[in-house]
Amino acid sequence: MPRYKLLVGATAISMILASCSEDPQPAPEVSAPAFEQIADDAAPGKARLVEAIAPFFEDPALAETRALLVMHGGRIVAERYAPGYGPDSRLISWSMAKSVTGTLIGMMVADGLLVLDDPAPVPEWSSPGDPRAKITLRHLLHMSSGLDHTEMAEGDKAIYEADTTRLLFLDGRENVARYAEKRNLEANPGSKFEYSTATSHILVDIMTRTLTDSSDPQVRRKAMLDYARGRLFEPLGMASAVPEFDRNGTMLAGSMIHATARDWAKFGEFLRNNGSVRSAQLLPTSWTRFMKASSTNDPAYGGHIWLNKRRPDGSDQVLFPGKAPSDVFAALGHLGQFIVVSPQHRLTIVRLGKTADSDLGPINDQLAKLISVFPKN
Template structure:
């Protein structure tokens, strides 16, 4: 009887072992997506739809990449992929945050091309013109390269400025909000002009004020606002067909050129394509090629930063990497903003990628690397 029980137990163990043959700890692969599910990718994509979708989907589905609200890819001037999160679509206007800086850099270029501003002249800021004021030596180039030497603290610092003391927050939302440029221009020097790189929204607000004062001598906020918008519409928005793009202003009539533009994903892509095509659209040259090349050339104090735009270059030791120089051509450049807003442009690949969403700045790396993987998929001409 005992032997019989042992035999039964042995047979049962064998049956269990056999039933487990071929089993795996890996979850079963998801079924292939249907044509309808892949319809957001164009038939003109040079990358097979399933493969491109496999690279795009983590941006929307992987919790490590937080919340992507829009992803748009243009290749050779055509939209070849466009996907939106729930409750967002092609008509939604998304906040730019610091992508606005690159718009401001382009707008400065129009005035330099017109001969109304000069790169290596002292920046025309009235508050700096008193005799002996060291700020009077700051050049326009140094402002565009984020090397003014002004004491601007962009974000809260460990053991330093708190969230309520950082200049960006104070300027935009607290005591400087009624006159952002006035706040930024009043800050003292902390270094010689041109001596160090310090990324600063306040610097871009100074440039926005310089643009406005170049266009009008009026101090009336409405006159300032109207003069700036006529210029912005006439030189940038209307020629590019960016009808859904809106610039925000402070109470003093200065556009918030460091941080707050509202536009659709398609309009952001149009701006990226404009710079990819060296300032031209539909055969018409609007912004000089030389200015776009200046924007896309490394500044003296940070090879990864050009003329108010980020470049796909390695940064000096101790500075956070912002793009992906090990994945994509070093000619890639990008307008980047708080919470993971990105317009990534690769001239060599005839490619523009727009990602909009909400990913906290301290966990951007997985999302940014995924954009780098998408860029790396496309051929280089």
């Protein structure tokens, strides 16, 4: 498998930051899809399903959809790709990867390697009197560690001043875990929700150090990759999944896993089936319940996964509360990456593309409409 490295250099970084920009992009001209299949016996009826899918590719308000896949009752009933993409196209996860991280942590907890409510085993926080020693895995999974973090540029700050940009592309890129773990507290652990890509990389570093005592980047990389493949990707049949790593051998599972839409759907189905695949229970149902239960500080966030519930006053709403069942959950990523699961409808929907984060309202509305054309159990 090829080794994926972060691009370096001023020119490369400029290109990356430009690609991450949330400025709306002109919608491409609609042309014949590169690949499209709709099941003749789909529950809503083929014509109705075609009508519900078309806006993702044809409505300029939804910007650029590159792939849309719908699984109902465990089988693909609809699949469409924009020109230039197809069933074999690996597409980036962005923050959908965080839900992969939450799942892998659950497997380590089930293996007895980690404990949810023990202090997180981070050497940087182990000095006597360090208040960060009170941070637990639960706090990290709920994005409530209290660590100082700015996910996106705020106010008059430039994009390169945000912690996530620095972490992935600038001064933190060589060793993302070190950058993240050196942050000081801005709130007591467990008291404040703060969405943080850095938090997910702390969790990956914890997993990696649990698997190996070595500081050799190649050993670290192999240990984490072997675990992710052996426990998750291969049993689910996610053969296309390719995670990126930093130069210290830390998997960038807060934002950079590449896979096909079909394989992202397999991950969604795995969670819809409460951690089982082909009758094999790979993840305890107690862990999937934990992932899908509201955290203390934000009802719309669980254990590294988003929930279809209203957020506290002052927070931007996520998904579509009130327009679809409250037990809908989703892995979400920058620029409109979605794995949406509706247990009541036996649905997993994958939408991958490029839509500015500030313009996701029409995508959310159309996803809710797509869910609604299917019958409930």
